[in-house]
Amino acid sequence: MPGTYSGTVVPLITPLDEHGVVDEQSVVRLLDHIRAEVSGFMPALTSGEGWKLDARQWQDVVTYTVRHAGGLPVLAGIQLPDTDAVIDRARTAAAIGADAVVVTTPFGAEVTQDDIVEHYKAIRAALDIPIFLYNEEALSGNRIEFDTLIRICKEIPGIVGIKESSGDAAFTRNMAEAGTGIPVFEGWENLLVDARGIDGFIGPLANLEPSLCNAMLVDPTPDRQAEINTVCERYGVFKDDWYRWVKKELHVRGVISSPTVHGEAKAA
Numbered sequence: 001m002p003g004t005y006s007g008t009v010v011p012l013i014t015p016l017d018e019h020g021v022v023d024e025q026s027v028v029r030l031l032d033h034i035r036a037e038v039s040g041f042m043p044a045l046t047s048g049e050g051w052k053l054d055a056r057q058w059q060d061v062v063t064y065t066v067r068h069a070g071g072l073p074v075l076a077g078i079q080l081p082d083t084d085a086v087i088d089r090a091r092t093a094a095a096i097g098a099d100a101v102v103v104t105t106p107f108g109a110e111v112t113q114d115d116i117v118e119h120y121k122a123i124r125a126a127l128d129i130p131i132f133l134y135n136e137e138a139l140s141g142n143r144i145e146f147d148t149l150i151r152i153c154k155e156i157p158g159i160v161g162i163k164e165s166s167g168d169a170a171f172t173r174n175m176a177e178a179g180t181g182i183p184v185f186e187g188w189e190n191l192l193v194d195a196r197g198i199d200g201f202i203g204p205l206a207n208l209e210p211s212l213c214n215a216m217l218v219d220p221t222p223d224r225q226a227e228i229n230t231v232c233e234r235y236g237v238f239k240d241d242w243y244r245w246v247k248k249e250l251h252v253r254g255v256i257s258s259p260t261v262h263g264e265a266k267a268a
């Protein structure tokens with residue numbers, strides 16, 4: 001139900017071995033590394049290289065996350081270009097046992113706001129799994145406008161959260177203040193101090209320092225924001241290929257067995 005989710009939800013990196021196979025034991029160690037500090041797991045989203053994963057990799061990382069979640073909710077990322085592909089994968093997520101799916105808009109600059117509404121309506125009509133809206137532009141090439149977000153929240157049942165990654169703190173504040181009853185999560189570490197009224201945070205730093213993310217949500221001061229920014233710079237979280245750097249640090253810490261990113265795997 002709307003209002004259920006809050007706090008720090010972690011968009012998990014996808015641990016791959018040197019051959020590109022999802023490493024179940026590394027998934028277990030990653031979940032154990034962060035579970036005491038987070039309120040949910042979000043595999044196969046952008047930090048998990050979700051748009052790059054093949055169907056087997058995607059299914060494996062979602063399956064292993066569900067298998068070892070230990071009672072925490074699993075919100076499965078789906079980053080595919082069109083509605084039919086999203087629906088097909090959402091059915092798989094539901095069959096695996098995910099608690100919700102996290103879905104961006106269809107890909108392409110030509111996608112209209114009406115197209116976006118119809119996209120989410122079609123997903124809802126096809127299956128009952130709750131939907132987490134992902135508002136971003138880097139992958140899809142478009143974004144959900146404010147009035148469209150409000151419309152989706154009002155017209156489509158089963159929306160359980162918004163990952164607000166527009167990069168505009170004022171937009172995020174406005175959405176948080178809109179009174180939809182649907183929790184809003186900031187998706188950018190550097191905007192937390194300005195995104196007042198949010199229900200939580202979803203960002204890659206949570207793979208490494210979830211307690212710091214929680215502290216920022218409780219006490220979003222400029223000094224704490226400066227600390228967040230410093231830590232993000234240290235670990236490469238603000239780089240274009242942030243997931244690579246987060247994996248490197250998790251590997252250094254012994255949490256995951258390999259820092260391999262998609263596309264670097266060796267032939268078996």
